[in-house]
Amino acid sequence: MKIRLAAELQKDSIVDGEGIRAVLWTQGCAHNCPGCHNPMTHSFEAGALINIEEVYSWIDKLEGHDGITLSGGDPMYQPIPCTKISQYAHDKGLNVWCYTGFTFEELLKLSNKNKNIMEFLKNIDVLIDGPFILKEKSLDIKFRGSRNQRVIDVKRSLAGNKTEILKGYNEDTKKKEQKVHVFI
Numbered sequence: 001m002k003i004r005l006a007a008e009l010q011k012d013s014i015v016d017g018e019g020i021r022a023v024l025w026t027q028g029c030a031h032n033c034p035g036c037h038n039p040m041t042h043s044f045e046a047g048a049l050i051n052i053e054e055v056y057s058w059i060d061k062l063e064g065h066d067g068i069t070l071s072g073g074d075p076m077y078q079p080i081p082c083t084k085i086s087q088y089a090h091d092k093g094l095n096v097w098c099y100t101g102f103t104f105e106e107l108l109k110l111s112n113k114n115k116n117i118m119e120f121l122k123n124i125d126v127l128i129d130g131p132f133i134l135k136e137k138s139l140d141i142k143f144r145g146s147r148n149q150r151v152i153d154v155k156r157s158l159a160g161n162k163t164e165i166l167k168g169y170n171e172d173t174k175k176k177e178q179k180v181h182v183f184i
């Protein structure tokens with residue numbers, strides 16, 4: 001199985017989630033957010049197709065990391081290899097954060113048609129959701145570019161059938177927690 005990536009695994013980030021993280025930059029994103037910081041990751045043909053076993057070998061070499069972060073691009077366009085990589089990271093004791101331009105509620109709707117999205121969600125610990133919105137841009141919020149984006153505790157949200165913001169992040173989000181229906 002292959003995954004299309006924009007770059008090799010980036011080691012030692014402290015800005016893409018809590019703790020020391022390694023970041024996997026997936027290639028391909030159709031959201032086209034004005035002001036996107038990473039436009040070179042939009043094309044679905046650019047970057048390189050990499051065997052996921054190679055990604056596993058990069059993860060094997062990590063030392064002292066808290067987790068991996070899937071970013072891009074948007075990892076949700078490649079849910080199957082991203083699920084496998086997330087499961088591999090969990091097996092190695094690493095937590096998994098993921099950035100997406102979709103909202104959590106949009107992903108739940110999409111997962112009705114594409115079960116691979118739900119499978120991927122089940123293997124994510126924390127989801128930063130929603131598009132980057134230039135007029136909501138802020139440098140005062142942790143791990144996000146704009147205030148509409150939320151830091152979501154995915155496991156608690158799926159278990160409770162309700163979007164749950166990760167503890168400690170409620171105070172700097174504008175969005176109210178929303179009731180959602182989970183189809184699993």
Ligand code: SF4
Nearest residue numbers: 029032033036073101
């Ligand atoms: S979702 Fe992320 S990568 Fe995609 S256009 Fe928006 S900011 Fe850029």
